[in-house]
Every structure is written in structure tokens, then in C-alpha cells.
């Protein structure tokens with residue numbers, strides 16, 4: 001079976017972990033500090049804080065920016081559920097926007113529509129889905145015009161760019177995940193990048209129980225720290241990230257050039273974007289997705305649906321009292337795409353021979 005995802009762990013990571021274990025310093029040491037510094041240098045931007053997951057990275061980003069009880073936050077209806085959950089965790093009210101049909105990213109028009117319907121919106125949480133940038137010209141313009149905080153969920157977009165600038169550097173904050181299926185991993189882990197140094201200091205306190213100096217706690221915070229073991233893996237992975245991404249892009253280019261099927265739509269890299277293909281998501285038309293998945297399985301090729309449901313239609317959101325009554329009316333594109341998309345293996349672990357097998361299988365899919 002060709003797997004849909006596969007972390008790329010080499011001898012470097014094994015040696016680095018081993019060195020940490022032997023050192024006796026398993027938490028709050030030099031590896032975490034170095035990883036934070038290296039990530040800021042990689043982005044050439046801001047102040048990085050290493051945390052326990054992508055989810056806690058997002059939550060800390062929101063809290064450090066002062067988002068609180070009752071704040072209305074616009075976000076995409078089409079993402080991993082964590083994107084919306086953190087808004088609820090900080091007491092915010094998520095307002096779900098529709099997506100763009102080409103990129104599956106949050107639609108600027110849908111954001112504008114929500115801003116016409118709601119007063120007092122505080123922030124936008126965008127997601128660079130599958131490794132492709134949102135339209136940052138339009139979104140930063142909207143955020144500036146309405147004085148909204150902007151938070152980028154970069155959990156699938158490490159190293160991706162919009163017009164030559166890395167994602168995570170446009171917003172007031174960015175959040176990365178290092179879960180094993182992402183473009184780089186630390187097993188579990190995440191990184192917050194803050195534009196403002198003071199907000200970064202606040203975030204640093206938040207992840208350590210609100211600590212201020214030895215035995216002094218200024219406010220009630222959390223323990224969301226990343227371990228030294230994870231940071232040591234992260235330092236190795238960060239060095240390999242550009243290579244991983246270029247292999248993902250090479251695999252995607254091969255698919256772009258060789259998949260040819262009248263009932264399958266391939267993803268499109270938008271002009272000005274450096275897509276990093278956390279996912280290569282096809283769209284299977286005419287209601288044939290289920291049979292496509294069964295066919296691929298028989299061919300020994302792993303697939304996965306990101307995502308079969310919109311976030312607001314999940315039971316946990318439908319049962320809330322803040323979900324807008326007619327939320328679904330706004331989600332016309334989301335509600336079509338969720339029936340069509342399916343991801344095929346594009347990670348750096350697939351070899352050329354497998355890529356060619358995948359293409360041949362897809363081109364022979366009979367509908």
C-alpha cells in the first residue's frame with residue numbers, strides 16, 4: 001500500500017534525540033531556544049514560541065492578541081476542526097465563511113459578506129489549506145480596512161509563499177503544526193510566530209502558567225511547552241524542510257503534467273504562490289468519489305478525504321447556541337467541494353516508480 005502520509009525521519013533525528021536523552025536535560029533547554037531562533041530566521045520574521053501542538057499554537061496566538069469572551073471571529077468553514085475549536089476555547093464566536101472554488105481557501109467575498117451582516121468583528125483566522133496561500137493581497141486589505149486582527153493557520157503551509165514572502169509573516173500571528181502528517185514534524189508540536197515583541201512576551205508567559213521571574217506568576221496560564229526531544233527533532237527537520245517541499249512540488253508537477261481524466265479536476269497553483277502541497281487534492285466529479293477511493297484501495301494506493309464535512313455541520317457546532325441559523329446558505333462552494341475532494345500521496349517518501357503507478361491507475365479509472 002502506498003501510504004497517504006509518511007514522516008521522513010533519518011539518522012540525524014535519531015542521533016539528536018539520543019543526545020537529548022543522554023544529556024538529562026529533557027525540557028526547557030537549549031534545543032527549544034535554538035528551534036525558536038532557527039524558525040524565526042527561516043521565516044525572516046517575528047518572534048517564535050515553540051508549543052505542544054498546532055492547536056495550542058493557534059490558541060496561544062488568539063490569547064496573546066487579546067481575543068476574549070464574546071469576540072466575533074471570521075474563519076473558514078473548510079479546514080481541520082482545530083481551527084474553529086480554538087476560537088471557542090478562548091470564548092470567541094466563530095463566523096464561518098465560504099471558500100474559493102479554485103484554491104479551497106477562505107473566500108474574500110464571503111468575508112466581506114459577513115462583515116456587512118455583523119458589527120463588531122474582531123479578527124480573521126485564515127487557513128492556507130493544503131499548502132497553498134490564501135489571497136494575501138485581498139485579505140490584508142480587508143483586515144486593514146476593517147481594523148481586524150489577522151491570524152494565519154499555517155499548519156499545512158511550512159515554507160509556502162505568497163509573492164516571494166513566507167506565510168505566517170503577513171498576520172499579527174501565525175501558527176504552525178508539527179504533527180507527523182505535516183510538511184515537517186516533531187511527533188507532536190507547534191510554533192507560534194508573533195509579529196509584535198510584546199505580544200510574543202505575553203505568549204511566552206501564557207505557555208508557562210503566566211510566569212514572571214522565579215516563583216512569580218502574574219496571571220493564570222497553561223503548560224503548553226514543547227519538549228527538548230521534540231525540539232531536537234524539529235531542528236533536524238527544519239534543515240530538511242526546503243528539500244521536503246521541493247520533492248512535494250516535483251511530485252505535484254508530475255501529477256499536473258500526467259494525470260488526464262475528463263472527470264477529475266487537478267489542484268491549481270495560483271500565480272504568485274509557492275504551493276508546498278501538504279495535500280494534493282483531486283476533485284472527482286459526477287458523484288464518483290466513493291468508487292474512486294475503493295478503486296485506488298484495490299490498486300494499493302492510499303487516499304484520504306480532507307474534509308468530508310464542513311466544520312459548522314459537525315455535531316459539536318450544531319449543538320452550540322452561537323451557530324448562525326442560516327449559516328449553510330453562505331457555504332455553497334464548501335457544500336459542493338466536500339463531496340468531490342480526495343487527496344492522493346504526494347509526500348517526499350513516494351518514489352518516482354510509485355508516482356507513475358498512481359498516475360496510470362488514475363488515468364485508467366473507469367466511470
Ligand SMILES: *Cc1c(COP(=O)(O)O)cnc(C)c1O
Pocket residue numbers: 053054055056079080082083127153155156177178179189190
Ligand atoms: C493539523 C492542523 C491543525 C492542528 O495541529 P495539531 O498539531 O494536530 O494540533 C490546525 N489546523 C490545521 C489546518 C491543521 O491541518
